[in-house]
Amino acid sequence: MSSTAKPVRLVGLLVMIAGIVLVVAGATTWFVVRDQLVAENITISEDAAMFAGQTVDGPVDAYVQADVINKHALEASGGLTYAELDQDDPVRATVMNASFLRSSLFTSVIAFGVAALAAGLGLLFLLLGWALRALAPADAVTTTGREVAADA
DSSP: OOTTHHHHHHHHHHHHHHHHHHHHHHHHHHHHHHHHHHHTTOBOOTTSSSOTTOBOOSHHHHHHHHHHHHHHHHHHTTTOOGGGSOTTOTTHHHHHHHHHHHHHHHHHHHHHHHHHHHHHHHHHHHHHHHHHHHHSOOEEEOTTSOEEEOOO
16 A cells, blocks of 8 residues: 555545444434434324324424414413513413423424434545545555555
């Protein structure tokens, strides 16, 4: 192997290993978040724009349910947000709980996004590492000990 190809091939291998780690971490995170959402047994409201009656098990489902919760909270408060309600308004606790539920659902949406980003970057790293290794092919050593370029 030529001395100039060794570092490039090593970097390519390291990038590919990082890619594998990112793909595995992204997929694992995706399925852990999904399993946790399913375990909460959240059913999308019947008045949702889509997926009514289905269990929340993905980022779009979580977003849709968070939107419905906001709609219901605004209906209960006469269109006022938590910050706009008087401190002694009895509806304020309901709107606060709705805000907490929405935040939790939005957190899962973000977690799905980060998991997808990690897996996507992992795939990109795999391709980049493969390209680096293809551009700096290993040299084959003949039986006479002389180096000849190997077919990549």
